Amino acid sequence: VRGCVILRPYGYKIWELIQEELNKRFSATGHENIYMPMFIPEKLLQKEKEHVEGFAPEVAWVTHGGDEKLVEKLCVRPTSEVLFCEHYKNIIKSYRDLPKLYNQWCSVVRWEKTTRPFLRSLEFLWQEGHTAHASFQEAQQEALSMLDIYKNFCEKILSVPVIKGQKTKHEKFAGALYTYTIESLMHDGRALQTGTTHNFSDNFSKAFDIKFLDQDNNLKHVFQTSWGLSTRLIGALIMVHGDNNGLVLPPEVAPVQIIIVPVKTQDNLVIQKALELENKLREKNLRVKLDLSDKTPGWKFSEYEMRGVPLRIEIGPRDIKNNCLSIHRRDTQEKNIISCENFEPEKILKDIQDNLFLKASLNLTKNIFEANNLEEIKNIFSKQLGFIKTNWCGNLECELKLKEITNATIRCVDLEEYKFKNQKCFCCDKPANQKIYCAKSY
């Protein structure tokens, strides 16, 4: 089916490692996993006006079950806000039931016209958090703190630096009051929306009539958030760290962290030492693989380079004689011979993890430009892609003009508060009141 991809073992393992790390963070902050049905009846989707307008044009419709035509057609979830609302309406009665901090891992379908592997597929895997709170402030706090968790996760685990900000009204999620985003920069200078969190205020709870009896004995509507990360993260990994030899994976999410290649597979002593090393590393809970196949060492070197394995260890008779290991780092392509006593694999992997983040951060910083007006923006984009930081009045016309003239969009509004002294909008003559990041995306 157009726009659907298969996640094969190596790619799916990256996703499992991402899930494991995110689950730790979600659970440490009191979130619980649940599972909702994948079908949404048409009427339910229509309950929140903005939401249905945003999603109805891009859903897959189930119209028949077996040979029978359904009385009401069902859509395959493009996202599950309305399902959670319907559930919350049934289970939330009192302030004692709040907050509800639920998360779901599932696949969703969006009938996109143009698809692109990992970045925009018709079906994709993701997690969607959905929470309900007693106050607006608490919901706002949740939306912002999940954004921080996302940023921390991307930077520490994926070594992908991100810019944190708020989506404009025009770009926000259908049905949200505020949408927050983390944006990352790909190798080719395009921006990728890596994750978003939304504060719905009471938009959905009014549409779905989700009320609770508060401590003051008044019936009130709950305040809600949602937030999501998807397999698009794998696309980000590939396009942030990859090079001409293939993938470069940060050790935290590498299915194989260390590959051991015996240089002579006919030599019994070499095999024995390689097996010993494999066991030693496995006991340290490292993800290690020993390749004893009859392929040549050269073939193995380029295969595991292409697969982005962070560290390669070569063992040959000379290394054994000298009590040494030949190690090769994928990130720097450096080769070193070190004595077995000095070999600290955890430290090297940590170095690789940090170095990838540093490299990507330098690349991001180098590609953030400042501009004062459309002319300067056009000029910068004519030379290279990247993020352009500029000032904005906040009006939709200027936002649309940017898109029309440069084909770039406002990726986010900076969350920092700025003092604007006589600065003007990049587009019109009105005073600016927001700092924005613009970029081209996919």
Add this chain to the structure above:
Amino acid sequence: VRGCVILRPYGYKIWELIQEELNKRFSATGHENIYMPMFIPEKLLQKEKEHVEGFAPEVAWVTHGGDEKLVEKLCVRPTSEVLFCEHYKNIIKSYRDLPKLYNQWCSVVRWEKTTRPFLRSLEFLWQEGHTAHASFQEAQQEALSMLDIYKNFCEKILSVPVIKGQKTKHEKFAGALYTYTIESLMHDGRALQTGTTHNFSDNFSKAFDIKFLDQDNNLKHVFQTSWGLSTRLIGALIMVHGDNNGLVLPPEVAPVQIIIVPVKTQDNLVIQKALELENKLREKNLRVKLDLSDKTPGWKFSEYEMRGVPLRIEIGPRDIKNNCLSIHRRDTQEKNIISCENFEPEKILKDIQDNLFLKASLNLTKNIFEANNLEEIKNIFSKQLGFIKTNWCGNLECELKLKEITNATIRCVDLEEYKFKNQKCFCCDKPANQKIYCAKSY
């Protein structure tokens, strides 16, 4: 949507624990997880004749994407054989590519007329293993060894004893040569098909033209298997172990293994000791919860009993003074006071786990009856439900007659080899050649 259920945090956690344990077993036997698209084009589903006849009447059809009518309708996967076949056809070229041992965790949809929570829902979560092998023997070995893994998992982790056997030709999976099954007995005497494995021989590989170049330089069709377990296991847990007070969960899959209830929540020393105990148990990697809410101890006792928490610890001032703990086992409803030094929580949980299996095994054994003919079968079922072991000639007419007259079905054919001396089929006058288990199911 009719027949769809929500898995709330407590139920979903059981599923996560089941997944964790099964993943360990799959990975230890060389299986890898992957993810396939959820949509199957109509033409692909039709490639294997028996398979499409079995599944087409019960699939959900997507006919529209957004506002557009699709040229070819897509079904939401009821199972993914055809998707794996299409993939295997593309990635298997040589004997070096075999075996392929893949597994997928996903949700599937079957448009059932009658649904029943956990046992038969329109959408359910499951794992489906799909493997490809160079020889028939290897595929047969895989189907049988996965059946053993399923049996071991059910008995060790869920404490649910099962009967292992083969499905009759009439009851086998659409497209399979042989279907193997594990069947368990619910409290009410009905049988539940808990898991199945299938040997497809080369049925699918011929339909999909999946060939490999063997070591002898000949192009051959691969031999395939598939096997699956679903959230139905949670239904089995409930209906095998539950009693009039609610759930009884085996410790291995209990989201909370130990609940600590302080008898006086206003007493600081009690709270302090309860917190110390909670920490101590958590450090042992036990899933422990301390309930400090302002509900009464009596409310908490029945709440956690209903939720099937295996072990309850009550702490009050008197226990602290005597350096004791009051413990209550959910499985036996026994209450004991033991000194803190003698408290070995892992041992008690292990005892509970074993005791639940023993209890369920005794119940199973007690409810397996022997019969020689239809009259005896009818007679037994008129008194109670359960499994009836009898002899069969292997003919469909006798199988259908059983169903017609007793409303029971042949759950499985025993895998042991028997010597039949002058024994006749339960139904006709022909000599018997198989031992079968009959029962009523849901």
